[in-house]
Amino acid sequence: MDTIDEKIxxxxxxxxxxxxxxxxxxxxxxxxxxRQRVERLERQGHIAGYTVxxxxxxxxDDLVCALVLVYRQDxxxxxxxxxxxxxxxxxxxxxxxxxxxxIMVRLEARSLDRIQDIWEEVAQMPGVRxxxxxxxxxxxxxxxxxxxxxxx
Numbered sequence: 402m403d404t405i406d407e408k409i410x411x412x413x414x415x416x417x418x419x420x421x422x423x424x425x426x427x428x429x430x431x432x433x434x435x436r437q438r439v440e441r442l443e444r445q446g447h448i449a450g451y452t453v454x455x456x457x458x459x460x461x462d463d464l465v466c467a468l469v470l471v472y473r474q475d476x477x478x479x480x481x482x483x484x485x486x487x488x489x490x491x492x493x494x495x496x497x498x499x500x501x502x503x504i505m506v507r508l509e510a511r512s513l514d515r516i517q518d519i520w521e522e523v524a525q526m527p528g529v530r531x532x533x534x535x536x537x538x539x540x541x542x543x544x545x546x547x548x549x550x551x552x553x
Contacts, residue, residue: 402447405430409438410447464509466537467516469523471504472530482528491519502533 408428412419419427425435442448473482486495486506494507506523510516516536524532 402442402445406438406442406447409435409442413439413448463511465511465513465516466540467508467510467520468535468537469506469508469520470498470502470533471506471523472501472532473503474528474530476503478528482526485526486523489519489522491515 405428409424412424412427421432421436421439424439425432428435430438439448471482482504483495483497486492486504489508491508491510492506493509494505496505497503498505508516508519510519513536520532520534523529
């Protein structure tokens with residue numbers, strides 16, 4: 402990635418809907434050269450997608466959250482389940498547990514229908530024996546990531 406690629410990414414970050422012609426004039430390249438660079442940046446994973454941002458509300462307020470506790474058929478050879486869970490974008494936390502449950506998964510999705518689709522997908526995974534699911538009704542504490550203070 403060179404400085405022109407970084408300028409392209411900066412411009413797309415400010416306005417993902419900018420036309421190739423406008424983007425070209427801002428980074429001083431031809432429209433075709435900009436299109437080729439954007440396509441290359443997408444292929445290389447520097448641009449992973451475009452999204453809609455609704456500025457009127459906090460995006461976290463629109464999410465449906467669920468905790469899914471997963472029982473695997475074989476705890477020691479259940480890596481395929483973990484690998485499959487990492488490929489689901491709505492999985493925000495996936496932890497292997499001790500005790501009765503094998504895996505705890507936190508889902509954050511735009512709709513209850515999407516939570517159900519993911520639930521069905523996980524339930525059908527080879528290696529998943531059973532699941533217990535709970536929907537979050539409200540958020541009482543939401544501490545930012547980073548350094549946390551542990552009492553004791």
